[in-house]
Amino acid sequence: MTSMRTLAALLLVLSTSATAGAQDLVLEDTVPDDAPRYFAVPFSVPAGTVEIEVRHDDLSDANILDWGLADASGVRGWGGGNTEPAVVGVDAASRSYRPGPIEPGEWSVLVGLAKVSEPPARYRIEIVFRTAATLVADPDRGAYVPAAPLESEARWYAGDFHVHTRESGDARATLDEAAALAAERGLDFIELSEHNTVSQVDLLPAAQTRHPAVLLMPGSEVTTYAGHGNAIGTTAFVDFRVMSPPLAVTLETLTADARRDGLFAINHPALALGDACIGCAWELPTPPAAIDAVEVQNGAYSVTGLLFYRQSLAFWDTLLDEGGHAAAIGGSDDHRAGVDLEGTQSPIGSPTTLVWAEELSVAGILAGVAAGRTVVKLDGPDDPMVELFVNEQPLGSRVIAPEVTLRAVVTGADGGTLLFVRNGETVERVPVDADPFETTLVVPAPAGDVDDRWRVQWNARDPGVVTSHVWVAATGEAPVPDAGPTTTTPDEGCGCRTGGDTGSGALPLLLVFALLRQRKRC
Template sequence: MSCSDSDNSTQGDTQFEGEVRIQISGEVPAGEETYFFLPFEVPEGVDEIEFNHDDLSGENILDWGLDDPVGFRGWGGGKSEAAIVGVDAASPSYVPGPIPAGTWEVVVGKAKVAEQPARYEVEVILRATATLAPQTERRPYESPPGLESTARWYVGDFHSHTVESDGSPTIAELISLAESRGLDFVLMSEHNTVSQLSWFPSYQMTTSVLLLPGMEFTTYAGHANTIGTTEWIDHRTGVRGATIEGAIADAHAQGGLFSINHPLLNVGDLCIGCGWQYDVAPETIDAVEVMGGIFSGVAFWEDLLDRGGRAAALGGSDDHRGGNGEGPLYSPLAMPATRVWAEELSVAGILDGIRSGRTVVQVYGPDGPMIEAGMEGTRRGSTVFADTSVLRASVTAAAGMVLRLWKNGEVMATFDVTGDPFVHEVALEAPASGADRYRYDILDGKSLAALTSYIWLRRAGD
């Protein structure tokens, strides 16, 4: 790595003035570590930092971010444009705030290194005067009060993107789309950044759609949503002590949930690292995206549950185009949608609903087939305690389709849906030890149309 300063400023002895340009170039380090760091020094008095970057290759893919002496300031991932971080404003994906003096680092991710020698060029510009206008609408995130106090099935999308990561819609445009789809909540799951959260307080005052905090924890060995988290979680596993176990623990320490996204997805360079490769304790996973757009993760979810997990089923569109995408792999917002039974429309209410396994994935969206399932007995979380019980399902918008009852990962029975609504009941007996798990889904021909989370049945005395 080589560095050089080009000083176009008029600096005094104690006060930074004007502008300084720092050139950094070199070869991508060999080895298995997937991230490396390019340090540069920032003096007192800097009001804004810009950095430009180039991977100098049509074959290699590098990701880019920025840390200050304290920690995270943003993650642009594979964005090619320059990034600016200032006291009162920042580019999308980056966080405004004080510019402390000391050692800053450009963070580089080795997404794909196929061409050798792999090189990079970075230009850092330090400015005493900001070029971005102050973003006065941004303020520290605070969880909003409940938007509705009724206990009911709330519908939303747990996976979407805006310009704050690699999506094309603005936050305002995505909110408008969520409103038009009739959603109660939406998670803007930006890749490895929480820059969107400082915009939420202003936008939340003008919409009835609950803006859930969180981010998409995005690595080269798997993606996951940290639902309900408000601080950045270190995604650079294998580097500087960061681990997948630490990331999951961090999400839980923040009061959030860790939900694995599109675990079986494999589309090559279109989504590097999308398939889940980590080996983690099943009981630490709170949910699984069983439908990510058109991609099923049901088999992964069932295997996780077979190994002792209690993860809820979630769905998400992974919409990056704000409803304006094209092609066979594209899914617009709320396709699928997820219903969550919650006591109120609030961040805590939605999280509690997921923790209790009270979720239904509607693959065709909010107006598609729906299953309301319940089991008699004392329910704690996703487990019902009763020696004997009755499982009931009320199905709507599915006439002519097939309802399937699942037990412990296997289809137990199938039923033609002959009416709207269609009701099914079955008497159950809890096992002598342990628990059995039950769920429903709906098939439209060979296509999955809806799916519930599991309910576990255990004897009352256990």
């Protein structure tokens, strides 16, 4: 990057004009072909500066660059594809960035090579240093303190683990709009999972007082060019710049950072749409022990399920085959608080994740997910509820016994079929002919040294509900011929490693065309 530094220094001299202050900068250069996927363009902040404005341009209609800002202490924000300038001051900042002290010395504009279709990529950066602030401090911004429990009852809480507000560069909803829609749809919590920033975190306490019925959880969608993760509950920036030497960011450091005060999930692992959703499919290594949850449905099943649900279940099952215990979650990926949705977009609450928690608090929801006590309603809160017990122990439990009884309960269903799924294979189908409906399945413990895992799914014409798992401990004995499970309402199993029918859904080609309309980060 030597040429960048040289040209930047030259342009520093050239930028002293009548329209720019003596210390304002214009940095323009060509990105070398061998540049890392993420790189920094350093600049020096003069003493006395109280506000910095960074204007950026990728100088191309074909290439896409992402943008962020860092000081000597770390990353101050990541706007990604924000087209407007980034403004950071002592008491205020533009969206996607956090205010704070403006220390003199070396800072950096962070650049990500999202897409380079016409090399070489170029950029132009203008930096303005101000001794008087132009932004007014937001009275809602303050130090984050987790809200006290909104409820103290142990029950199923309904929520959405994938919601964006305007703090994400590609979103436009306000925090109040998101919270209001969540309450309207009957949700108990939402996670504000902004792209590679936690600039929303300091706004949550004030918003929580305005919306006391909906828990507003912090988080961050860890948006890389090879997959998107979800740092559920995090309040600190998670460095996402993996596979970009000389940065020492690895998947191990990324997941460790995310799990320091929360959990790490993988979002939409099968969303492979190329430039229509850059980096959305998960292509990074997947260490089972570091993954706490998988987003098995992104958006309502009726909108995107036919394209991605089957593949997402297969991804989840493979992770569990390798020894993981990740829970199932769902996320709407709503960027607009339900307003003017188009294409494949879904409103907050579609899908809805139910979490059994001891209380409605950030800590309570995190504990419920970590324990594997989740159920995903694939279209939304009005879908039926399905529960699964093993020897009367709840979801997430591991039972040691020569044989166990699985008990499934379905409420709110008008017919449909209940599927018992063992290790990713549907082995029993039971017609649902009552409301509430209950059935049991007696199964032996597996021989050998690998536990069996069981979940249930409810399908109507299309898949509707999927639970997380219970585990039946292996006996450690030599395998013997499997006599098969015994159910109180026997039906022929298919032995399919599909996790159930995918249903008819919408026309795949129409969905693909809708997705390709614009570049999205999801």
